[in-house]
Amino acid sequence: EDDSNGSGSDTGGDGGDVQGKIGVILPDTESSVRWESADRPAIQAACDEAGVECDIQNAEGDAERMTQIADTMIGDGVTVLAIVNLDSASGAAIQEKAASAGVATIDYDRLTLGGSAEYYVSFDNVKVGELQGQGLADCLGDKPANIVYLNGSPTDNNATLFAEGAHSVLDPMTQYKVVGEQAVPDWDNEEAAVIFEQLYTAAGGKVDGVLAANDGLGGAAISILEGKGQAGKVPVTGQDATVEGLQNILAGTQCMTVYKSATQEANALAEVAIALATGGEAETTGTTADSESGREVPSILLEPQSITAENVGDVIADGGQTYEDVCAGEYEQMCADAGITP
Amino acid sequence: MTLQSDNATTEPAAQRAGFDSDAHHAATVRDAVTDYLNRLRGGDMGSLPAILGLVVLFAVFTGLHDRFLTTYNMANLVVQAGSIIVLAMGLVFVLLLGEIDLSAGVAGGASATITTLVMIDYSWEWWLATLAGLAAGAVIGLVIGVLVATLGIPSFVVTLAFFLALQAVPLKLIGSGGSLRVTGVLRDLSIKNVPVTAGWIAAIAIVVGFAGLSLWKYRTRSAKGLVHKPLGLILLQIGVLAAVVLGVTALLSDNRAPNPLLFNISGIPWAAPVVIALLLFWTFVLTRTRFGRHLYAVGGNAEAARRAGINVTGIKIAAFMICTSMAAISGLLAASYTGKVSPGSGGGNELLYAVAAAVIGGTSLFGGRGRAIDAVIGGLVIATIPNGLGLLNQASYINFLVTGGVLLLAASVDAISRRRRSSAGV
Amino acid sequence: MTLQSDNATTEPAAQRAGFDSDAHHAATVRDAVTDYLNRLRGGDMGSLPAILGLVVLFAVFTGLHDRFLTTYNMANLVVQAGSIIVLAMGLVFVLLLGEIDLSAGVAGGASATITTLVMIDYSWEWWLATLAGLAAGAVIGLVIGVLVATLGIPSFVVTLAFFLALQAVPLKLIGSGGSLRVTGVLRDLSIKNVPVTAGWIAAIAIVVGFAGLSLWKYRTRSAKGLVHKPLGLILLQIGVLAAVVLGVTALLSDNRAPNPLLFNISGIPWAAPVVIALLLFWTFVLTRTRFGRHLYAVGGNAEAARRAGINVTGIKIAAFMICTSMAAISGLLAASYTGKVSPGSGGGNELLYAVAAAVIGGTSLFGGRGRAIDAVIGGLVIATIPNGLGLLNQASYINFLVTGGVLLLAASVDAISRRRRSSAGV
Amino acid sequence: MTSSMPLEYGEQPAVPILQLRGVNKSFGVVHVLHDVDFAVYPGQVTALVGDNGAGKSTLVKVIAGIYGRDSGDYVFEGAPVHVHGPRDVAALGIEVVYQDLALCDNLDIVDNMFLGRELRKGGVLDDNAMEEKARETLASLSVRTVKSVRQSVASLSGGQRQTVAIAKAVLWNSKIVLLDEPTAALGVAQTRQVLDLVRRLADRGLGVVLISHNMNDVFEVADRITALYLGRVAADVPARDLTHSQVVELITAGRSGDLGIREAATATI
Amino acid sequence: MTSSMPLEYGEQPAVPILQLRGVNKSFGVVHVLHDVDFAVYPGQVTALVGDNGAGKSTLVKVIAGIYGRDSGDYVFEGAPVHVHGPRDVAALGIEVVYQDLALCDNLDIVDNMFLGRELRKGGVLDDNAMEEKARETLASLSVRTVKSVRQSVASLSGGQRQTVAIAKAVLWNSKIVLLDEPTAALGVAQTRQVLDLVRRLADRGLGVVLISHNMNDVFEVADRITALYLGRVAADVPARDLTHSQVVELITAGRSGDLGIREAATATI
């Protein structure tokens, strides 16, 4: 499906031991479970395979912390610094400082607008939203339907992009009516459950579909629907192909999720990082326009993949999740029914 | 010549001993009402301000959205309030001592993680797993309590450290899956309701129990000539309680589903009996046991308590253990509600909200004043805000503003009404 | 016959008046050192425990990573600590009164948003914009102070409400998910350094100023026969200060860039003079002005202060205003450091960390004890943890664990050393 | 047995410096002061006596502005004044030693003595001057065991604390000094000094109010005696007109001979 | 002038019930108690006298286990004991009325009186029984103005608080009662009751320690007098062997005639 991934890591692996050190700063542990559970191990694995020393840190949702870590890494002599910014401005400030110390930078997963990264490795966030919108529309069909949006944190720029993408697909479809839309502070799942329950109540229970920004929020909505006897009857979207999301899809309570392979993304990261460290050039899929500075940032843009009941197996096959995690306990049978085997 | 002239002691002292108020029994319901109004005027407001705040909130939201005051939404509210009430009830114990536990929220998350994990990975029974979670909570409280009580480190810092350190537990334990699913009995706690007949039986038991206790107290105190409420007032109180409890039971026994034909939702949500049982239990502990009395004493004046031979260290440790054990229950309720535990569980603003709930209910942050019911009333106030706001569907920043504003308002009602008392010098 | 027999007053009272310790002047440096050791033994530890904690932290991190103790990293540390120190210094004022300000972090975020916004949208000069931000901070403090001091609402709840409500400000002004970039002078605060010559001049001014003041105090007090330190000790203190200040200046005047050939980084980071200026100013206010004295009095015993005719309400309001104004500066330093303000600014754990910093430095949460320098020492401890951890490359859960653990340790050192004092009954 | 500085009969000044008229004060349902009339005359020591719980301290706190009145007038130097707290009262020139002392435990002796009235030089606290003056005043009160005037008051003994509170009140140029059981914790010599001081203050023309349960002390220094009984004024007469045992009767029974309150009044509380 | 219940000479029991030997206590650099020997005899009232700041309360708190000793022995009923806090001391049967009272302001009178010794019935607090017993005890101490025994102690007058503290200490079957200035805030009648009570306790065989600055009270009830001067024991003699003015001399100067401490000792502090 995607050609830039496997080859990338191979190149790195052949390079043997690379001079220099690569610093990677992940954003947090709360917006999604992916950063610590998927991205960190994947990046570590890619580095190990490429034989390059990597320093991976998590900013725990705090831009100041991220800036500190960046300072430290620069002082520690990294030659390449990859960040998942917490917002464009702080990301740009970090990159500015790195550049002035002669350290090359990479945008990982999130594009830093107005930044100075040499490369951008990611999935397209607006595209993610589009996939969610399309997925929900597919599950709802042509009938008129009331939709509730459960958006990500109001302070997270990605959340804004996801919502933008979803609206761009669903708004033109006139059979759908938005009966509620709320952002969930800090992606807090418990708050999300209350918010959804109340939106549902306000709509008198007449909710036919839920556009939830990621699997955690989707799970919260499903949890409420379950209490109202509506789980499975009201399609819900998600993102990140977490165990929770995939299981919900198997159980029929979630309509779809968006899979953004951490392995692919990490391998691509390792590839460009090593290219930068060795002074070489990395293979890109094109460029992305930085809307703020107008700069064209050389990019490796991976395709986010829409996952529904039909292709849950793809995620497992791709190594995005393990069979053991997804098909545990009561889900073993459902996996079997969906044709997923160990 | 001594200072004590003889006429000073001509009258036998005991005969002239005061205690006028003790001797004055409010004989009729009207007397009792006058007494009550006098006490109010003197600033002794009890839970009244918080209840008033709750009533105002209810009135406003009812005006703003016609679905607010439906039995359906009220049942929602009960379930939503459950975990914060339980957390706040646990916090009352440390607040009573003038301490704080910033880690209670994440302690709840960590305990719930453990409960869920042993159920999933080792197939423990739900009750055994729950006990394991409670034990984990208690152990956390034990460690915190020991650090605070024996080393004398300020609880703010100890529990801030635990707030951070405990976030590691779910992060490490949950591992690659990212979150753990809560199923079975624990999950049903939030989505199922008490069977209608069982609800009625429990409701009647509560009313009968209350009536029996009140009348028994009346009999023994009036027999000994101690101050007691007039019989009329007691009967009135029993009547009011019966009306409320049975009325609510009746309302919640009806099918309240928004699409009643499609689906049947009836019965009292399980969260309610859990909260009520905890409320009764802890109220008993606080008011009728030596331990409870000592808690208040240590909170009021730790040095005086120590001089009275109270084991201050033990009391402090116990309070922290109760707090974190209650946090474990709260964490389970929260997990039951969202159907899962994940690394962020309990790490948000829950803790601050729970403290605010206790304070709004009437518990003092400086120790010595607080009751279990405070947590219930305050928790309902706090839970009503997002419940009502959620119906109104406003932009995020408006929600922030309104939440802050309402919190402030609720606290002001309380503060202003109590101010009279403090200006009276008490 | 009266109680006072005549022999009781045969000796003139004034002549026999005690004050032995006041009369005993430590005459030599050795005497002074003995006195100091005695005071330590009595539990009067001052900042010593926190400084000890800091030294231990430094030793450990130096052992674990060879780049920790480079001038480059130390300069980083100074800049990183800047905003938390300033926030903690502001909090010292409300903690001194036994109050808390949970909203200080977001107040800083809101103020910084305003500063940045008027610079971007209305092209205000940086200093005018900074004043606007400070004014915004002060106004927030004013409102909080009025609510706390006149209505008597617990500051925990008031500031929790503001913590929520103030998050609306950047959210509304910047918009969901957005952020504003900080450029120009304000940004240079974090990335530029004081020109080397200016640094030397300032350093020398500080040393000379300190020497002058110390000697002047020595002269006036010894002239009046009041207790004073021996001249030898004063000269020693001046010497030590001179060595430290001039030494640090010298170190930081060298090029410390990791790739010194590529780039030149030298001079004292601007954060340092900002923090030092604030430290000197507030130390002066707390120790040498009537207002400062009254702050301590209100924090020690508000009722006694009121009876002494102190305007307790005014003092409280002022303390909250100072806190939020300092929060505004802190917010600007943070914005300068990260190069932006965004809706989440100040809403994280900053506030809790800042409170912990003040407490670790020696400020009491119960009022009456605290100094501006506490914030500096505690802030350095708190900032050192992520700085050192950042070098070690650990999984997130380990960082949580270690951060919590180190915080606890730092607090224990302090608590254990202070416990001696409290067991001594003071 | 009578005042040590007897005044000639009729010498009592016509105008009291401070007068309370018909003051009532309740705490919630507890009615503590009933229509209390109370006067302080310049140059005189007025002893306020009464049983435990009679309302003496409450009356002092009403005068000091700590408590508001429910009703009644507050007349100072002949004119009604509005007092809204201790600041206003201090501004009138009234100093108070409270029974519960109210010192700031975190501050040292000097700081406490000058609290709210700190001396300044060039806008900055003049610690040296305050220290010297504090030491003088304390020495004059027979304080012999205090180690240092820079000691925190938390570490003082009961009597030492009380001395600090007294010293604090007499440092200023005030018109009235109210002392609520100032010698309760004092030793023999210290009590002597305080009683002398009380007399000296009155002789300097101040109005002094002394609350004490010690009849010897009362009769030694008082010019007038006001007796409170269950929150009511039972008597307000020159000290020379009363005997020791009469006062004790007034205190414990509310009446003595034809002095005191009618029985009817004592019945309603 | 001497004890109201004189003991025959030589009647003093050989074995003190409590004995402190060579006790030293410092707070930081302040050395408060110097080699103090102190004994309490059953059936006797020992008056502990001394100037303000002499160390009386410190000694009481050392006995009560509030403060630890720096050195010295604690001998109870002839055997050395280790006390690690007020709990241990209470277990020995020693009750204390502290000068600073130490009541819990948030609790009511009954709760305070039974604090740490609550009566229970079937494991549950027996509030009725405690209420009745509290009311009896208070009534016997001439408390007349307390409105209700369910009143919080925060709202009590100074004397009322003191009475509650005293009542709390005498409720129990103890062997020793220490009273640190118990009558300082009390009225005439209440003081009378407390002195009578003190005598009664001693007559019942308890060891009673009374601290007071009032020499009349001391001589009325004391069998022995121990005088502290600047933290040292200046004298420890039967009350009948001392005159009023001798005691005052011991208190204020540390010596009287051939009694008291050598001048040399007073010089070093």
Ligand SMILES: Nc1ncnc2c1ncn2[C@@H]1O[C@H](COP(=O)(O)OP(=O)(O)OP(=O)(O)O)[C@@H](O)[C@H]1O
């Ligand atoms: N804040 C309060 N709330 C309720 N009752 C109070 C309050 N303050 C005082 N009282 C009551 O008012 C009465 C008078 O108290 P006050 O302190 O004035 O007595 P007092 O004459 O000073 O007695 P003492 O000699 O013991 O100091 C007492 O019965 C007391 O219980």
Ligand SMILES: Nc1ncnc2c1ncn2[C@@H]1O[C@H](COP(=O)(O)OP(=O)(O)OP(=O)(O)O)[C@@H](O)[C@H]1O
């Ligand atoms: N915690 C402490 N720290 C330092 N000094 C103390 C402390 N406690 C008491 N002191 C000092 O010890 C001495 C004795 O105090 P103590 O309270 O025992 O006196 P006392 O004899 O009870 O006096 P009083 O008659 O005034 O109650 C005093 O000089 C006091 O200042």
Ligand SMILES: O[C@@H]1[C@@H](O)[C@H](O)OC[C@H]1O
């Ligand atoms: O993958 C998502 C990430 O891009 C976003 O920033 O935070 C939430 C996650 O679900």
Ligand SMILES: [Mg+2]
């Ligand atoms: Mg009084």
Ligand SMILES: [Mg+2]
């Ligand atoms: Mg004493």
